Amino acid sequence: AQSVTQLDSHVSVSEGTPVLLRCNYSSSYSPSLFWYVQHPNKGLQLLLKYTSAATLVKGINGFEAEFKKSETSFHLTKPSAHMSDAAEYFCVVSEWPGRRALTFGSGTRLQVQP
Amino acid sequence: DGGITQSPKYLFRKEGQNVTLSCEQNLNHDAMYWYRQDPGQGLRLIYYSQIVNDFQKGDIAEGYSVSREKKESFPLTVTSAQKNPTAFYLCASSIDRSGGAKDTQYFGPGTRLTVL
Numbered sequence: 293a294q295s296v297t298q299l300d301s302h303v304s305v306s307e308g309t310p311v312l313l314r315c316n317y318s319s320s321y322s323p324s325l326f327w328y329v330q331h332p333n334k335g336l337q338l339l340l341k342y343t344s345a346a347t348l349v350k351g352i353n354g355f356e357a358e359f360k361k362s363e364t365s366f367h368l369t370k371p372s373a374h375m376s377d378a379a380e381y382f383c384v385v386s387e388w389p390g391r392r393a394l395t396f397g398s399g400t401r402l403q404v405q406p
Numbered sequence: 407d408g409g410i411t412q413s414p415k416y417l418f419r420k421e422g423q424n425v426t427l428s429c430e431q432n433l434n435h436d437a438m439y440w441y442r443q444d445p446g447q448g449l450r451l452i453y454y455s456q457i458v459n460d461f462q463k464g465d466i467a468e469g470y471s472v473s474r475e476k477k478e479s480f481p482l483t484v485t486s487a488q489k490n491p492t493a494f495y496l497c498a499s500s501i502d503r504s505g506g507a508k509d510t511q512y513f514g515p516g517t518r519l520t521v522l
């Protein structure tokens with residue numbers, strides 16, 4: 293069975309400082325991993341995904357994540373936060389074979405202080 | 407302009423009434439999904455469909471029903487049997503041509519349902 297744990301429910305950073313959102317996963321098979329972002333009352337937008345190619349994945353808006361199998365982690369980072377990055381971020385796992393839907397973490401709310 | 411549309415954006419319902427949420431996609435995707443989101447939680451899967459005229463229950467299907475008569479459409483009915491229907495509902499779609507875990511899901515803007 294697959295599961296996802298987002299280690300922080302809230303993260304607050306100052307504008308221009310680095311962002312780190314932590315995610316651990318468990319999976320019985322080779323997983324694909326995703327990060328989605330959700331702005332208030334909006335749908336989810338895909339930031340990036342890992343599908344067994346390069347372990348360092350670059351996404352949109354300057355975000356990137358590194359897949360570490362030994363640590364079962366897929367942390368999301370960004371070198372310099374912008375005010376527009378304030379949102380809810382979800383780490384998501386999908387595995388094959390298995391069910392054809394996603395398993396979501398509980399989310400991390402990122403606040404960016406001016 | 408390709409994408410997923412959900413309507414309405416906000417929906418109010420009286421207790422005991424059924425209500426249907428619309429989801430349409432013009433991405434030519436085979437698979438479609440319905441999720442429910444509650445405050446402070448991730449998304450939970452209600453139903454999904456990999457092909458027309460076929461669908462499977464997700465983790466929280468009780469009190470919900472779906473149909474998939476057309477590839478483009480996957481409406482969700484919230485019935486009076488759903489004990490706590492107030493939530494944000496998100497529809498998604500993916501190519502799912504046996505792409506397995508690499509298949510990316512794309513989400514609509516959501517419908518916020520409030521039971522009065």
